[in-house]
Amino acid sequence: xxxxxxxxxxxxxxxxxxxxxxxxxxxxxxxxxxxxxxxxxxxxxxxxxxxxxxxxxxxxxxxxxxxxxxxxxxxxxxxxxxxxxxxxxxxxxxxxxxxxxxxxxxxxxxxxxxxxxxxxxxxxxxxxxxxxxxxxxxxxxxxxxxxxxxxxxxxxxxxxxxxxxxxxxxxxxxxxxxxxxxxxxxxxxxxxxxxxxxxxxxxxxxxxxxxxxxx
Amino acid sequence: xxxxxxxxxxxxxxxxxxxxxxxxxxxxxxxxxxxxxxxxxxxxxxxxxxxxxxxxxxxxxxxxxxxxxxxxxxxxxxxxxxxxxxxxxxxxxxxxxxxxxxxxxxxxxxxxxxxxxxxxxxxxxxxxxxxxxxxxxxxxxxxxxxxxxxxxxxxxxxxxxxxxxxxxxxxxxxxxxxxxxxxxxxxxxxxxxxxxxxxxxxxxxxxxxxxxxxx
DNA sequence: ATGAGTTTTTGTACACGTATAGAAAGTAGC
DNA sequence: GCTACTTTCTATACGTGTACAAAAACTCAT
Numbered sequence: 156x157x158x159x160x161x162x163x164x165x166x167x168x169x170x171x172x173x174x175x176x177x178x179x180x181x182x183x184x185x186x187x188x189x190x191x192x193x194x195x196x197x198x199x200x201x202x203x204x205x206x207x208x209x210x211x212x213x214x215x216x217x218x219x220x221x222x223x224x225x226x227x228x229x230x231x232x233x234x235x236x237x238x239x240x241x242x243x244x245x246x247x248x249x250x251x252x253x254x255x256x257x258x259x260x261x262x263x264x265x266x267x268x269x270x271x272x273x274x275x276x277x278x279x280x281x282x283x284x285x286x287x288x289x290x291x292x293x294x295x296x297x298x299x300x301x302x303x304x305x306x307x308x309x310x311x312x313x314x315x316x317x318x319x320x321x322x323x324x325x326x327x328x329x330x331x332x333x334x335x336x337x338x339x340x341x342x343x344x345x346x347x348x349x350x351x352x353x354x355x356x357x358x359x360x361x362x363x364x365x366x367x368x369x370x
Numbered sequence: 371x372x373x374x375x376x377x378x379x380x381x382x383x384x385x386x387x388x389x390x391x392x393x394x395x396x397x398x399x400x401x402x403x404x405x406x407x408x409x410x411x412x413x414x415x416x417x418x419x420x421x422x423x424x425x426x427x428x429x430x431x432x433x434x435x436x437x438x439x440x441x442x443x444x445x446x447x448x449x450x451x452x453x454x455x456x457x458x459x460x461x462x463x464x465x466x467x468x469x470x471x472x473x474x475x476x477x478x479x480x481x482x483x484x485x486x487x488x489x490x491x492x493x494x495x496x497x498x499x500x501x502x503x504x505x506x507x508x509x510x511x512x513x514x515x516x517x518x519x520x521x522x523x524x525x526x527x528x529x530x531x532x533x534x535x536x537x538x539x540x541x542x543x544x545x546x547x548x549x550x551x552x553x554x555x556x557x558x559x560x561x562x563x564x565x566x567x568x569x570x571x572x573x574x575x576x577x578x579x580x581x582x583x584x585x
Numbered sequence: 586a587t588g589a590g591t592t593t594t595t596g597t598a599c600a601c602g603t604a605t606a607g608a609a610a611g612t613a614g615c
Numbered sequence: 616g617c618t619a620c621t622t623t624c625t626a627t628a629c630g631t632g633t634a635c636a637a638a639a640a641c642t643c644a645t
Contacts, residue, residue, distance in 0.1 A: 159591095159592085159641085159642085160590080160591050160592070160641065160642045160643075161590085161591040161592025161593065161640080161641060161642075162591080162592050162593040162594070162639060162640040162641050163592085163593080163640070163641060164592080164593060164594090165593075165594070166593095166594095188630080188631065188632085189631080189632060189633080190630080190631075190632090198594070198595090199594065199595050199596080200595095200632085200633085201594075201595065201596080201633075201634090201635095202593075202594050202595075204632095204633070204634095205592085205593060205594075206593095209632080209633080210632065210633090256475075259521075260471075260521045260522055260524070260525035262522075262525070262526070262529075263522060263564055264541060267540070267541055270541065270545075270550055270553060271549075271550070273553065274549075274550045274551075274552050274553050277552045277553070277556075278551075278552045281552065287552075287555070287556065288563060290552075291556065291560070291563045291564070292563070292566070292568045292571060292572075295564060295568060296515075296568055296571065296572035296575065298518075298522075299515060299518035299519040299522055299572065300511075300514060300515040300518055300572070300576075301518070302518040302521065302522060303513075303514035303515055303516070303517040303518025303519070303521065304514040304518070306474075306475045306517065306518065306521065307475055307477075307478060307513075307514055307517060309475070310475040310477070311477070314477075325482075326479060326482055326485065330485075334486075334489075335485055335486070335489045336489075336493075337489050337492045337493045337496065337502075337505075338485060338488065338489050338492070340502070341492075341502065341506065345506070348503060348506045348507070349478055349506070349510060351507070353507045353510060353511055356507060356511065356583070357507075357511035357514065357515070357576070357580075359579070359583070360511065360576055360579030360580040360582075360583055361515075361572070361575055361576050361579055362579070363578070363579040363582060363583070364574070364575030364576055364577070364578040364579030364580075364582070365572075365575040365579075367575075367578060367579070367582070368571070368574070368575055368578070374611085374612085374621095374622085375611070375612045375613075375620075375621050375622070376610080376611060376612075376620085376621040376622025376623065377609060377610040377611050377621080377622050377623040377624070378610070378611060378622085378623080379622080379623060379624090380623075380624070381623095381624090403600075403601065403602085404601080404602060404603080405600075405601075405602090413624070413625090414624070414625050414626080415602085415603080415625095416603075416604090416605095416624075416625070416626085417623075417624050417625075419602095419603070419604095420622085420623060420624070421623095424602090424603090425602065425603090
């Protein structure tokens with residue numbers, strides 16, 4: 156053992172991450188602030204920055220932790236259906252945690268322990284006949300779609316909670332029916348139509364299109 | 371004219387918005403802060419809040435302003451191709467303005483003066499044989515994909531600029547080749563493969579899939 | 586024991602968005 | 616001219632993430 160030098164640490168990365176988990180669990184996402192977290196681990200805010208580069212890194216660690224416990228459903232054999240099932244499981248798992256949205260845009264791979272999902276999707280795409288390059292592209296396309304959908308749904312939810320005037324209401328009142336006949340025709344129905352969950356429809360369309368492209 | 375009462379305004383919404391435009395133009399997105407903007411229009415920060423509810427509302431106004439000048443390309447007749455062209459134009463226009471990303475998640479319609487895009491996409495979808503309901507769903511799916519792609523690309527760009535260690539590097543070093551053979555096989559090539567712009571490929575796949583679903 | 590070097594923690598400070606309270610500057614009725 | 620009322624603007628304050636500098640607590644060489 157190489158006998159560490161320097162001032163002995165009072166807190167560790169692991170302490171911070173687990174305290175963050177507790178905090179979120181107990182008081183919700185909103186109370187996860189660097190200052191609050193520091194109090195929780197019994198240190199000053201800036202001490203945290205010795206163990207994590209920034210708050211975003213902390214969130215990524217949190218996500219990674221959590222991702223390890225994400226469900227890995229039985230996947231069907233048929234490649235297209237396999238892609239769909241894996242992607243839906245991924246989205247399902249991420250949707251449960253509203254705060255992940257802040258961090259999703261980080262990359263096309265979102266957590267080390269969640270690599271199972273891209274692996275399954277890419278593998279299924281290859282089995283469906285795509286080259287490895289195209290399979291990677293397919294995964295990323297699916298990922299972009301998924302991230303966009305989660306983000307949008309979360310934003311819509313937040314809007315609703317805050318009781319903010321949805322943009323649409325204003326839009327559809329003074330609409331120029333000449334220039335925008337379809338939207339005018341839709342009118343009030345927009346709101347009703349856009350609460351529906353169309354993720355699966357879109358995903359299936361996407362997969363069908365991606366696989367058809369190579370045939 | 372109804373002879374306004376109360377203290378006469380020193381600044382207007384329009385002043386604020388145009389000052390914000392100037393500021394962004396001159397010094398970049400980063401310097402658009404409420405305080406800086408207030409200095410620019412010659413008022414205190416809180417004065418702004420009498421004219422805009424939020425910073426987010428300000429950004430939406432900005433976006434709306436700009437969206438009015440977004441290109442409206444000639445669209446081909448064939449419905450699928452029409453959808454693709456319109457969506458690509460929309461993405462192209464939004465990509466030019468990195469800051470829109472902060473605001474994209476707002477809604478599935480992002481600006482009053484940009485309603486032309488959904489109109490064209492929905493209309494083309496209907497012409498392709500979809501019901502109006504399905505056409506709306508198709509638009510929203512395309513929107514989610516587009517928003518996700520723009521977001522991710524912007525995040526990747528920012529990472530690169532900040533010289534942050536891309537997550538992928540770490541990921542692909544200690545990879546378990548047993549559990550994740552495809553990713554292991556890809557290895558270093560991931561970085562190379564993921565700089566490619568696959569938006570159009572994905573979009574075409576999506577449109578093909580969406581239109582095939584109704585046949 | 587002393588001093589140098591290393592690592593971790595603290596203290597102070599800044600700019601951010603914005604809530605809240607109250608002052609300022611007008612018009613309308615008397 | 617005075618008072619009410621209304622609108623707009625200012626002052627102050629809070630909590631946020633985090634940069635920077637200094638202090639603290641340890642090991643090791645002398």
